[in-house]
Amino acid sequence: MPRSVVPVNLADNLARFSELWSQKRVAVLNDYEVKVAKLKGEFVWHTHEDTDELFLVISGRLRIQVRDAEVVLEPGELFVVPRGVEHCPVADEETAILLFEPTGTLNTGDAGGPMTKPAEVLD
């Protein structure tokens, strides 16, 4: 029998924390990170000038406001916010997401403020 390697289970990782708006790194791909987060309420308007940002909804429902437009993501739906586009995520119910972006991308982009928090590693 070959040695068994354990994959990353998204639900198991999400069950390990309850904190909202705190990105947890679950995998690394080259110089990119795969992160999960739990969201509820409205975040802050911000922009990532240097990178696109991918949101994939795992459970719940995420609205991403982009000034004159809005994209609504149900589970199994993803959206890439292009670099330089100001956006603000809103979760009307508790929502779990997967994020994919370059390592070190800050959650609040150029906006800063009290919601700013570097991604943590789930050990």
Next chain:
Amino acid sequence: MPRSVVPVNLADNLARFSELWSQKRVAVLNDYEVKVAKLKGEFVWHTHEDTDELFLVISGRLRIQVRDAEVVLEPGELFVVPRGVEHCPVADEETAILLFEPTGTLNTGDAGGPMTKPAEVLD
């Protein structure tokens, strides 16, 4: 009312093709691609010397053989095959996956052969 933007629905995209072992691009993030594919059977052993490769199972079950080990992915589980690690995906039942890797990464890596196929864009 803000203008509504349509997200990428993974299930809808998977419903649009039946071809096996053919990667379909559904989104772009910087110089990376998000692709979906349907797999059944055993692929070919191959290596990507220049990049890690992310597999996320959407439905079905994927075994990734890595010579002396194996990782089994159920829906909602992901695994990153590190660059330079020879691997061979096997799906004992029809399995739908999401792939994330640099744009232009070939499905068969260094192995070539009849299964080699560039990613297609789902329009």
